[in-house]
Amino acid sequence: MKREMRxxxxxxLESLEAIDVRSASSFAEMLRQMSKTAFGGRQLGQAYLVLxxxxxxxxxxxxxxxxxxxTIAKMGRVLCEMIDSGLAHIVVSTGALLAHGLSESIGGxxxxxxxxxxxxxxxxxxxxxxxxxxEMETNLAATDDLINEVVRDYDWSRPTCSHEINRExxxxxxxxxxxxSILGCAYRKGVPVFVPAFTDSELALDLATxxxxxxxxxxxxxxxxxxxxxxxxxxxxxxxxxxxxxxxxYDFARRVCAAKTLGIFTIGGGVPRNWGQQVGPFVDIINMRxxxxxxxxxxxxxxxxxxxxxxxxxxxxxxxSEGVSWGKFMSPDEGGRFAExxxxxxxxxxxxxxxxxxxxxxxxSKGE
Numbered sequence: 486m487k488r489e490m491r492x493x494x495x496x497x498l499e500s501l502e503a504i505d506v507r508s509a510s511s512f513a514e515m516l517r518q519m520s521k522t523a524f525g526g527r528q529l530g531q532a533y534l535v536l537x538x539x540x541x542x543x544x545x546x547x548x549x550x551x552x553x554x555x556t557i558a559k560m561g562r563v564l565c566e567m568i569d570s571g572l573a574h575i576v577v578s579t580g581a582l583l584a585h586g587l588s589e590s591i592g593g594x595x596x597x598x599x600x601x602x603x604x605x606x607x608x609x610x611x612x613x614x615x616x617x618x619x620e621m622e623t624n625l626a627a628t629d630d631l632i633n634e635v636v637r638d639y640d641w642s643r644p645t646c647s648h649e650i651n652r653e654x655x656x657x658x659x660x661x662x663x664x665x666s667i668l669g670c671a672y673r674k675g676v677p678v679f680v681p682a683f684t685d686s687e688l689a690l691d692l693a694t695x696x697x698x699x700x701x702x703x704x705x706x707x708x709x710x711x712x713x714x715x716x717x718x719x720x721x722x723x724x725x726x727x728x729x730x731x732x733x734x735y736d737f738a739r740r741v742c743a744a745k746t747l748g749i750f751t752i753g754g755g756v757p758r759n760w761g762q763q764v765g766p767f768v769d770i771i772n773m774r775x776x777x778x779x780x781x782x783x784x785x786x787x788x789x790x791x792x793x794x795x796x797x798x799x800x801x802x803x804x805x806s807e808g809v810s811w812g813k814f815m816s817p818d819e820g821g822r823f824a825e826x827x828x829x830x831x832x833x834x835x836x837x838x839x840x841x842x843x844x845x846x847x848x849x850s851k852g853e
Contacts (some may be wrong), residue, residue: 535824536837538788548749559595559619563835573676577760584628586667588620594624597619647730650692696726738767754793784813
């Protein structure tokens, strides 16, 4: 077969451009240039363009989902900046991420792990390791004191949920001047923070311990033999906190269904990512099984930073195009705009947000 010598320009192909690091006067300009390159650089550059479009769409409600040890990796201020700058209207997070951010916001220090001390010795010293970083057990004890202070006067006469508890913690942080902090900034801006897997966190363990302490004071504790096994069984049979995760689900679904346009910005994967994307399928199920005709929300813009590849078959690596098949996202021919960056978020996330803030400042200075 004879090959044609066609011209890419005539076929409508998009040309690439060599990056000029000297001409780039800002992060925004650098990422714009990177969008015309290849490989990971192009991914990050295209993420900048999609996030900028998302941010400039005044009708767009932006959902930010975050997992991974981002606060212990000192990325908490980046999320605070997104909240304060109107780049996050709803936050969905792991509880662990908030707990480590809380320890930082009240003065706790995280340390580098040099690799020389065995993990058993770290445990004995009260050092909790997260890859190359150490969280002090004393930090977590201090957060427990704060949680007890917050929940002591909380209204427990009705069921509650994660975003309501997080709002009260945020109120406490803001009123005490413990800022910037993720929950404090969220409270100040009226941004709800949902933790779908709330019991998988230090925050929930602190709350549960608060209730168990109350139970022991009421005589629930009984001394027994069996090396404490019977005592543990008796203790964990006491009344748990009145916590109902469906309050989170319904409140989140209400907000999503009320949005004119939806965008999502995702760090990592896990429960926050899937939970933050599931309202579209939820409404599909409601319509099919209840015979209703609710408008089905679909996410129009998406930016994801996650090193997980698609070929392992796990959810955290699944592409936005795969999500289209589940009814979570608008397809590109419907106007869907997506970018996926396969990179450690501690590298890409700060650069991306700095670039967005610079592009905004540039527009403001020009009076646009």
